[in-house]
Amino acid sequence: MRFLPIFLDLQAGPVLLVGAGDLARAKLRLLVAAGAHVRWYVNDGQHDVSGLNAAELARIERVDGNPLAADLSGVVAVLCAGAGEIGPAMSARAKAIGLPVNVMDDLSHSTFVFPAVVDRGDVVVAVGTGGTSPVVARRVRERIEAALPARIGELASFIGRWRKSIHSRIPEFSLRRRFWERVVDGSIGALVLAGRTDEAEAALKDIRDASAFAGAQATGKPEGSVALVGAGPGDPDLLTIRALRALQDADVVFYDELVSPEVLDRARRDAVRIPVGRRVGKPGIGQAAINELMIEAARAGQRAVRLKGGDPFVFGRGGEEVDALRQAGVAYSVVPGISAALGAAAQFEVPLTFRREALRITFLTAHKARDAETVDWSTLTDEKMTVVVYMGLTAASSIRAGLLAAGRSPQTPVGVFARVTRPEAEGVVGTLDALPDLVDKIAGGPAILIIGDVVARSASFRDSNLNQIVSELMDAAE
Template identity: 75%
Template sequence: MQYLPVFLDLKTGPVLLVGAGELVRAKLRVLLAAGARIRWFATDGNVDLAGLRDDHGQIQCVDGDPLSTDLAGVIAVLCAGAGDIGVAMSARARAVGLPVNVMDDLTHSSFIFPAIVDRGDVVVAIGTGGTSPVVARRVRERIEALLPARIGELASFIGEFRKTINPVIAEMPLRRRFWERIVDGPIGTLVLAGRKAEAEAALHGIGDPTAYAGADQAGRSEGHVTLVGAGPGDPDLLTIKALRALQDADVVYYDELVTPEILDRIRRDASRVPVGRRVGKPGIGQDAVNKLLIDAAREGKRAVRLKGGDCFVFGRGGEEVDALRKAGVSYAIVPGITAGLGAAAQFEVPLTFRSKALRITFLTAHKERDAEAVDWSVLTDTKMTVVVYMGMTAAPAVRAGLLAAGRSPQTPVGVFAKVTRADAQAAVGTLDQLPDLVARIDGGPAILIIGDVVAHSAPWRQQNLSRVIAQLLEPA
């Protein structure tokens, strides 16, 4: 470690800033965010403060020669866009023992600026020893994505109650366990969700903090269930909240459609329990799944119910929420990208199109009898896109129902399988060809998209291009 990360309280004295241009303005924004009092020597004479939020008069623009200014009380010297003056200021600052940073000049700097993640009371600094600011920024972007937006509010929330709670819990291990329970449990979840008043009420409702801290060996007495939509298959499409839930989980109950790549994002020491229905097998049943979730929560575990796509789009998430609510179990819901939207994005199928497709209907037809139960007469509008989930087996019945209801046999349709995955497939054609299109697909899961919008898709354009090329190559 070449540099020691240190957090400097910039409110203890003024910072001397020397420089000009956009480089110095970038430093001004950082210093203002940290609450610093700034003496700014603009080396080009331009002291325009437009776009800088100096609401408290933190910036003092100083005329004259910075090399002869009084340094009494100054806590640090910064130079950005200062040219040769930066080198001279560095020598002067070092001579009196002041920390100095000359931007992009390690030789004349005694400290460097890290890339910063600012979440209020939570601040993360990332450094590369000044060798690669671009790498530091990339690391910062990853951390920015992973940290909850309100993590600073959670730290502030704990800070408000520490003086009240800590004297009540004499033993340090129990005190630490108490705050771990607050951070990792339902109270922390409420703060991160922006429900601070409810979190305060829950914390005030803890009768005996010592007993609460020692409730069980895991340090939790209240469990929590998070329903997480895993999306259609690509792990990069998981939301940040979904990743966070998978990393926090003690146990994950997952469906058959969840891909191995997504399961790899689960915390390594979390239990993984498959509960999905496998092809040709009945599965354990919804009531049994509900019981597993409730039992896990009552054991004090953080449980995740991981579903392919979105929990509330043919995912039975509503049934599970009802069961959890009736059992008095704390729960949260994290949406996922449903397969219809995944297919639309990957294969460029605009599910709506101005003046051409004004409505979308999502339905499921896993078996032929499911398709026969659909009222196809309400789905014949040519300006309606129909998205059928789990429709490969029932494709002949889907075609028959739409044709009998009056939909044109020339309506464009597409069969899109394993969407967003590397082995995704597509077959496009017309409604009267639907069963043949399904036969061209090498296994599911797949969805059917029916409507004129399919003619705007990438596979449709490619198919037409191939047909034109074949015609041009035919012998005269």
């Protein structure tokens, strides 16, 4: 992020606009809509203000003369649109005294850029692309426009009118935040969004015990809870809506090593983030200590999120954590996530089941060779069974040996898929007898193995076989 989004108070002083033509007029309309007083220098002598109403015209000061000699004292910002060669010179003047400056379509001479704006009164959403693609910003804005309720600004204004009153009744910040969350997410917020503000005002006035409404305990602390949240295999766009809400509501996030930074960035900015996971072969905090951290956070009135790679209940020890939370009498919820197996299957086009071809799926974990040796491989030899192995990189040789000894064909298609759904994802495919060699081609985990005929239906397997056939034909020709 090169440009930090900020909101300027354009009513704190005049804005200097330099330029002419349609580009300058477009900026002029945007500025007066924000309530700015605009001091407008044109470089073609034409102050065309057609289309503006009387109130907007009153905020425009049309100035003749050289803008390079303009008095910049008290000016909030400088904008150049359609200013030609004057733009860089005005930029130098503004920068010399620390004024924000934008020269349209010229990032090198700009200290800020204009975002695409969604305006809902007191709710304003700014979408930026760092000045690289205004069209992309507009497309994002269009989607936000469609998703936001028309009266969301009225809801913000409604809350603003009550803030001081509620602040005096609920001095504790965390409890006050929960009070407003219940207002926004509940029936009162729905009334405002439906245009029934008078009823919403009456409903808020009827709340006698604001702390109880916010969910305070007898001690005056808010009620704590724990959400076990599946982070999925890495792509933040695969988080569920419930997972996003839990992350945005969290006071503290206990996250695994496998949770990607992009997913963790979806948590509330001021949430405390505590790493509690570990990778294979590395020391880490024990499960009992993790359980105790979650319980302590909930008993302190915090909303804790236990953020896990994949799904909490697929080799994520979610069941153990639920048992601990139950015994401690702590409120909890479970938010499922997309498991790595499903992420790999989708990304690399491996159908885990296929009619009359793959009728069953078995998921197992074998992150250590000795664990692999304890598996009853005879139950996994059915040709119509897809076997998915989590954390199987270090046990690849034992997995191959176990399946071959039990009678699975050495030509069974196999895929090794690492860091699935992430930009650096990679996969290699081949056959069971070559499994250790396939693993050696992967540049580290986390990774899963998919074993079964369905792997042959992936585009990667077809391409691999085609390359092999071409190579053999070329060798024969030589």
